[in-house]
Amino acid sequence: MKRTSRDIRTANRYEVLRQIIAESPTSRQELAAATGLSLATVATLVGELLDLRMITEVGFEESAGGRPRGLVAVNASGGALIGVDIAETYVHVELFDLALNVLARAEEDVRPGESLPEQLVGHVAAAVGSVVTQAGIEGARVLGVGVSVPGQVDRATGISEYAPNWDWHDVPLVDLLSEYIAYPLYLDNPLRAVAVAELWFGAARGSGNAVVVTLGTGVGAGLVLGGGLHRGVSNSAGEWGHNTIVLDGRLCRCGNHGCVETYVGAPGIMLNLRELSPDSELLHPGDQTATIAALARGMRTGDPVAIEVVRHTARYLGASIAHLVNLFNPEVVVLSSWVAAALGEPLVAEVREAVARHALPRPMAATEIVLSPIPTDPACLGAATFALEGALQSVGQRSAKRTTPARTKMHDPR
Amino acid sequence: MKRTSRDIRTANRYEVLRQIIAESPTSRQELAAATGLSLATVATLVGELLDLRMITEVGFEESAGGRPRGLVAVNASGGALIGVDIAETYVHVELFDLALNVLARAEEDVRPGESLPEQLVGHVAAAVGSVVTQAGIEGARVLGVGVSVPGQVDRATGISEYAPNWDWHDVPLVDLLSEYIAYPLYLDNPLRAVAVAELWFGAARGSGNAVVVTLGTGVGAGLVLGGGLHRGVSNSAGEWGHNTIVLDGRLCRCGNHGCVETYVGAPGIMLNLRELSPDSELLHPGDQTATIAALARGMRTGDPVAIEVVRHTARYLGASIAHLVNLFNPEVVVLSSWVAAALGEPLVAEVREAVARHALPRPMAATEIVLSPIPTDPACLGAATFALEGALQSVGQRSAKRTTPARTKMHDPR
Numbered sequence: 001m002k003r004t005s006r007d008i009r010t011a012n013r014y015e016v017l018r019q020i021i022a023e024s025p026t027s028r029q030e031l032a033a034a035t036g037l038s039l040a041t042v043a044t045l046v047g048e049l050l051d052l053r054m055i056t057e058v059g060f061e062e063s064a065g066g067r068p069r070g071l072v073a074v075n076a077s078g079g080a081l082i083g084v085d086i087a088e089t090y091v092h093v094e095l096f097d098l099a100l101n102v103l104a105r106a107e108e109d110v111r112p113g114e115s116l117p118e119q120l121v122g123h124v125a126a127a128v129g130s131v132v133t134q135a136g137i138e139g140a141r142v143l144g145v146g147v148s149v150p151g152q153v154d155r156a157t158g159i160s161e162y163a164p165n166w167d168w169h170d171v172p173l174v175d176l177l178s179e180y181i182a183y184p185l186y187l188d189n190p191l192r193a194v195a196v197a198e199l200w201f202g203a204a205r206g207s208g209n210a211v212v213v214t215l216g217t218g219v220g221a222g223l224v225l226g227g228g229l230h231r232g233v234s235n236s237a238g239e240w241g242h243n244t245i246v247l248d249g250r251l252c253r254c255g256n257h258g259c260v261e262t263y264v265g266a267p268g269i270m271l272n273l274r275e276l277s278p279d280s281e282l283l284h285p286g287d288q289t290a291t292i293a294a295l296a297r298g299m300r301t302g303d304p305v306a307i308e309v310v311r312h313t314a315r316y317l318g319a320s321i322a323h324l325v326n327l328f329n330p331e332v333v334v335l336s337s338w339v340a341a342a343l344g345e346p347l348v349a350e351v352r353e354a355v356a357r358h359a360l361p362r363p364m365a366a367t368e369i370v371l372s373p374i375p376t377d378p379a380c381l382g383a384a385t386f387a388l389e390g391a392l393q394s395v396g397q398r399s400a401k402r403t404t405p406a407r408t409k410m411h412d413p414r
Numbered sequence: 415m416k417r418t419s420r421d422i423r424t425a426n427r428y429e430v431l432r433q434i435i436a437e438s439p440t441s442r443q444e445l446a447a448a449t450g451l452s453l454a455t456v457a458t459l460v461g462e463l464l465d466l467r468m469i470t471e472v473g474f475e476e477s478a479g480g481r482p483r484g485l486v487a488v489n490a491s492g493g494a495l496i497g498v499d500i501a502e503t504y505v506h507v508e509l510f511d512l513a514l515n516v517l518a519r520a521e522e523d524v525r526p527g528e529s530l531p532e533q534l535v536g537h538v539a540a541a542v543g544s545v546v547t548q549a550g551i552e553g554a555r556v557l558g559v560g561v562s563v564p565g566q567v568d569r570a571t572g573i574s575e576y577a578p579n580w581d582w583h584d585v586p587l588v589d590l591l592s593e594y595i596a597y598p599l600y601l602d603n604p605l606r607a608v609a610v611a612e613l614w615f616g617a618a619r620g621s622g623n624a625v626v627v628t629l630g631t632g633v634g635a636g637l638v639l640g641g642g643l644h645r646g647v648s649n650s651a652g653e654w655g656h657n658t659i660v661l662d663g664r665l666c667r668c669g670n671h672g673c674v675e676t677y678v679g680a681p682g683i684m685l686n687l688r689e690l691s692p693d694s695e696l697l698h699p700g701d702q703t704a705t706i707a708a709l710a711r712g713m714r715t716g717d718p719v720a721i722e723v724v725r726h727t728a729r730y731l732g733a734s735i736a737h738l739v740n741l742f743n744p745e746v747v748v749l750s751s752w753v754a755a756a757l758g759e760p761l762v763a764e765v766r767e768a769v770a771r772h773a774l775p776r777p778m779a780a781t782e783i784v785l786s787p788i789p790t791d792p793a794c795l796g797a798a799t800f801a802l803e804g805a806l807q808s809v810g811q812r813s814a815k816r817t818t819p820a821r822t823k824m825h826d827p828r
Binding site for chain 2 (some may be wrong): 054238
């Protein structure tokens with residue numbers, strides 16, 4: 001776990017940029033206070049980011065009893081980032097400026113049965129082409145493309161190690177994508193992406209301890225612990241969806257029985273509906289999106305079957321999210337991804353009650369359970385931050401060789 | 415989550431001392447490499463610890479192409495620390511020198527039915543008196559007493575907020591203990607204590623990501639994440655024992671149903687035995703210690719009932735520890751506390767197989783499952799480190815006021 005001084009420098013540079021993006025304009029003094037770094041270190045890192053034109057000087061603010069403080073802000077037009085959210089039922093792509101404002105978006109439906117890597121890669125390539133054209137930017141300004149794909153991924157090699165829904169094993173996804181996409185590609189999974197999105201811009205902002213529960217076709221838990229993302233030793237932390245919640249329960253696509261996912265993922269919810277009311281009009285066989293949408297409408301109109309299905313699902317969610325509350329003692333549990341967004345507050349209300357029945361009272365009292373407040377696709381946003389991190393790492397390495405003490409001194413406000 | 419510069423200084427001072435205790439003798443250069451701190455910062459902190467007589471200069475080592483490097487080591491006789499492990503069936507107390515060698519130990523049995531705070535406090539007071547007498551040290555040298563008590567504790571106020579086994583609610587334990595014990599008292603719980611013990615001296619040493627599963631009367635998970643202890647927002651992380659593993663399962667002393675603890679804690683194992691073989695001679699009704707000891711003997715002699723009970727228990731442990739492997743993606747899972755120590759390697763072998771049946775293959779492949787290698791009581795050892803941390807914090811604050819730049823410069827080897 002020992003980090004080299006270059007690792008630490010790269011991490012600190014990224015942390016300073018993250019603070020500037022979150023709080024533009026800001027001063028070196030505020031950045032030092034927010035990051036815990038010394039003012040001298042912050043001044044050096046701000047100098048590097050100015051050199052890279054990722055941030056700009058934007059004036060001065062009066063300082064009580066001292067010299068005016070120089071203010072910096074993110075240079076929104078200093079580059080573009082693309083975030084890709086590959087899910088079982090759709091591909092979302094968003095193009096962002098450096099302040100992480102959305103400039104363009106594109107969506108492709110993934111039809112039931114489409115599960116070959118080439119099919120998914122085709123959707124991604126089409127949508128990435130679309131956002132670049134829509135935004136009308138020069139290709140050279142795209143600093144990188146972050147790609148979120150379900151399952152376990154190896155970030156270093158760009159390989160999708162295991163994606164149970166498509167039965168993918170060791171698919172070289174970045175290699176396949178790079179045949180269509182000329183920008184640098186950075187692979188990770190939706191748990192990591194949504195956790196970072198909430199940490200930067202959502203419900204985990206300012207919170208050191210948050211669990212982001214993704215409810216989609218698959219389900220999982222993105223972990224923000226001690227102020228940062230928890231990846232685990234092989235980047236597979238958060239696989240809550242494959243925790244056994246019912247011994248010898250429903251067969252899961254991972255091969256095991258009784259996994260959380262088989263009761264609360266979209267296909268699990270469809271099965272809950274089928275078991276409760278086999279002939280329900282709410283059920284659209286083979287179509288998760290339509291069924292969840294029908295349940296959401298049913299909740300709004302007071303359909304007793306819809307209410308009962310959501311309550312039944314919330315019962316499993318309650319026990320399983322209580323595990324997370326007991327284990328992590330988080331400040332906030334965020335419900336994210338498309339099923340949570342579709343079922344909305346009525347689901348959250350049922351989940352809160354159900355979690356309270358299973359979690360210990362004290363950690364429960366310390367935890368809020370909320371819907372993700374991020375208005376766009378959090379996995380695209382998080383994936384874009386991974387592209388920013390990767391871009392910063394590579395330019396930072398080049399810049400570190402160039403930078404001399406004399407050069408960085410120029411930006412030191414002391 | 416923002417830390418003040420004093421918090422950071424205190425944490426760094428503690429981290430440097432921890433490294434010196436783990437690796438005496440060592441040089442400032444090695445300490446800087448191990449901690450990621452600058453050499454100048456390390457030199458200042460080493461100077462403070464020398465002033466406090468917690469460490470001493472012990473000579474020089476040759477340095478390739480440079481001046482000889484000064485070596486420092488922990489000053490073992492610079493103070494004493496006491497660690498107290500209050501469990502449901504015993505009170506263990508150990509007295510340590512500053513190098514955390516055990517100088518004396520005492521044990522009190524807690525009889526079934528003894529559950530009043532005054533009864534437990536009496537056992538602690540007797541055992542603390544015993545170790546101080548045995549060690550023959552002056553009272554002034556005891557820097558503090560760390561106390562581990564099951565359940566949820568408030569470290570700042572020294573209150574046992576909730577201990578389900580005794581039905582304690584908001585018991586002012588430190589206040590009660592301070593009527594008998596004149597040394598500074600530091601309260602925490604066994605999950606935190608054993609996690610720190612493994613991080614400093616056991617299976618999590620050098621590992622950034624470890625889960626320490628305690629198997630005693632109650633059960634829980636001490637969390638070492640990203641190189642440090644994970645406490646959660648209200649110091650109650652790791653309450654794995656009260657996660658629901660069987661919906662509508664056995665009634666737990668916490669009031670819920672189907673908690674992990676009801677199947678794998680010592681009383682749960684007794685119930686597993688009773689259900690499998692109601693008339694077994696292995697069963698000592700009302701006596702957890704004797705029953706677990708009989709099962710351990712039965713495992714060694716090939717008793718089929720003992721083997722079946724342990725296998726059955728391991729089945730629940732397998733599903734529940736698989737949750738931890740999937741969620742945390744740890745480098746190592748350590749089985750600790752008295753039930754794990756008593757049942758030993760035969761239990762670990764069964765647990766490994768059972769976890770592998772439930773966890774995802776990739777995080778499972780990244781995780782070792784081992785018995786705690788700490789030969790003494792890990793909760794006493796961990797509790798003693800909390801006393802050291804507390805002592806260092808208070809002396810550090812006094813010393814920080816005294817220390818001048820000129821004084822610390824004297825120890826700076828540059």
